[in-house]
Amino acid sequence: MVSIDQSRAEVAAWLATHWDPDADLIEWRTLLAKSGWGCPSWPTKWFGRGLPPSHNAAVQAEFERVGAVGMAAGVSMYLVAPTLLTHGSDEVNAKHLLPILTGEHTWCQLFSEPGSGSDLAGLTTRADRDGDEWIVTGQKVWNSGARGADYGILLARTDWDAPKHRGISYFAFPIDQEGVEVRPLHQMNRHASFNEVFMTEARVRHDQMIGAAGDGWRVATTTLAHERSAVGTRRPRFATDGGPLVEAARAESAAYFATYSWYPQRAGRSNLIVPEAQRLNRDSDPLVRQNIAEINSLARIFGWTNQRARDARAAGKEPGPEGSLAKISMSETARACHAAHSEIQGAAAMLTGPDTAAKGMIAEVLVSTPAQSIAGGTDEIQRNILGERVLGLPKEPDDTRSLPYRDVARN
Numbered sequence: 001m002v003s004i005d006q007s008r009a010e011v012a013a014w015l016a017t018h019w020d021p022d023a024d025l026i027e028w029r030t031l032l033a034k035s036g037w038g039c040p041s042w043p044t045k046w047f048g049r050g051l052p053p054s055h056n057a058a059v060q061a062e063f064e065r066v067g068a069v070g071m072a073a074g075v076s077m078y079l080v081a082p083t084l085l086t087h088g089s090d091e092v093n094a095k096h097l098l099p100i101l102t103g104e105h106t107w108c109q110l111f112s113e114p115g116s117g118s119d120l121a122g123l124t125t126r127a128d129r130d131g132d133e134w135i136v137t138g139q140k141v142w143n144s145g146a147r148g149a150d151y152g153i154l155l156a157r158t159d160w161d162a163p164k165h166r167g168i169s170y171f172a173f174p175i176d177q178e179g180v181e182v183r184p185l186h187q188m189n190r191h192a193s194f195n196e197v198f199m200t201e202a203r204v205r206h207d208q209m210i211g212a213a214g215d216g217w218r219v220a221t222t223t224l225a226h227e228r229s230a231v232g233t234r235r236p237r238f239a240t241d242g243g244p245l246v247e248a249a250r251a252e253s254a255a256y257f258a259t260y261s262w263y264p265q266r267a268g269r270s271n272l273i274v275p276e277a278q279r280l281n282r283d284s285d286p287l288v289r290q291n292i293a294e295i296n297s298l299a300r301i302f303g304w305t306n307q308r309a310r311d312a313r314a315a316g317k318e319p320g321p322e323g324s325l326a327k328i329s330m331s332e333t334a335r336a337c338h339a340a341h342s343e344i345q346g347a348a349a350m351l352t353g354p355d356t357a358a359k360g361m362i363a364e365v366l367v368s369t370p371a372q373s374i375a376g377g378t379d380e381i382q383r384n385i386l387g388e389r390v391l392g393l394p395k396e397p398d399d400t401r402s403l404p405y406r407d408v409a410r411n
């Protein structure tokens with residue numbers, strides 16, 4: 001068994017020989033992927049070294065020590081790659097994992113539909129077999145980052161005679177094709193990170209199915225468990241004066257994360273509360289102080305809960321219902337911040353523009369925090385999961401679960 005110290009020494013030696021700040025970004029990431037040091041806990045067959053997840057932090061620290069760039073970040077890495085590693089065929093993984101790691105291909109999630117968000121298994125986008133291909137027709141909605149994405153992880157109904165959860169298949173779906181139209185949706189916070197995706201007789205090859213036909217719901221639950229526990233994409237950190245390769249990675253990251261520039265506001269911007277209370281001389285107001293104390297207490301408690309979830313992941317456990325707790329805790333914090341900002345600013349919280357409170361950020365917080373308790377499954381759905389899977393309460397009644405889906409009444 002390799003120790004963490006051995007891994008640290010090995011990656012340090014590898015970086016000392018191979019890290020070249022003047023190299024091309026894609027060439028560097030390809031070399032890194034093939035070495036296994038970019039994702040050390042992935043299997044050796046797929047660009048990893050098969051090390052326990054508990055080694056990741058030590059390896060990452062070596063990258064930061066020398067200022068070396070790691071693998072691409074984003075939805076592709078935190079949702080798509082773990083799903084492929086669990087369910088993808090050799091063919092699918094050989095085609096997609098390397099461009100995900102290098103950042104050459106970006107992905108989006110094509111799950112929600114106008115009539116199927118919480119009730120995701122009620123989706124009606126259809127895929128019909130045509131030789132080696134499937135023909136896809138339907139509409140998806142709220143698809144973050146779909147504009148500009150190369151692929152989508154797509155759920156479509158392939159068997160209307162099977163019950164609701166058993167007639168769904170999961171595809172690696174190419175976006176850039178005739179028959180696919182991506183339309184941005186404008187949000188009340190003036191950003192446009194979501195899209196509607198219309199598919200009209202679009203095509204996807206049969207060998208791009210992930211998991212078996214009709215088994216897409218099981219594959220989707222893997223993706224959703226990772227989504228809840230990661231909740232949001234983590235931004236990479238870069239060395240301040242790292243040379244051309246670091247600058248190329250920084251520019252790539254800035255372009256990708258521009259879509260998510262309002263996510264800190266969505267989380268509540270707790271860091272603005274005390275400075276704004278001080279600026280407006282509200283920091284001695286007992287109600288304001290009480291709100292601040294509540295937010296700090298929540299942050300501590302949720303920090304411990306999240307640490308427990310991170311430790312479980314580092315010990316190699318798959319994400320479980322603790323992801324629902326993490327998701328709810330972020331919603332609670334965002335709501336408490338929303339209340340505290342409103343209390344401190346009063347009506348001025350509604351003003352936007354550069355010469356208003358925190359340059360308009362407070363108003364942006366107020367119209368962005370509702371998204372926190374919707375994205376990745378609403379708070380109510382997370383509570384249902386905790387009730388059923390942790391507390392062992394009876395499942396929500398649904399007398400249509402075993403009927404052929406074509407016979408189920410839909411809106």
Ligand SMILES: Cc1cc2nc3c(=O)[nH]c(=O)nc-3n(C[C@H](O)[C@H](O)[C@H](O)COP(=O)(O)OP(=O)(O)OC[C@H]3O[C@@H](n4cnc5c(N)ncnc54)[C@H](O)[C@@H]3O)c2cc1C
Nearest residue numbers: 109110111112117118142143144371374375376377378380
């Ligand atoms: C920031 C953000 C990013 C997103 N990104 C993506 C993406 O990239 N890809 C994608 O596919 N989707 C994405 N979504 C969509 C998201 O997954 C859905 O909005 C969410 O699952 C809720 O579905 P819905 O909007 O259809 O609401 P509905 O399902 O219509 O829910 C309406 C209300 O009814 C409640 N409700 C519904 N069913 C139950 C129940 N059984 N028990 C109790 N209460 C219930 C809900 O909690 C909610 O309050 C994103 C959403 C947001 C806000």
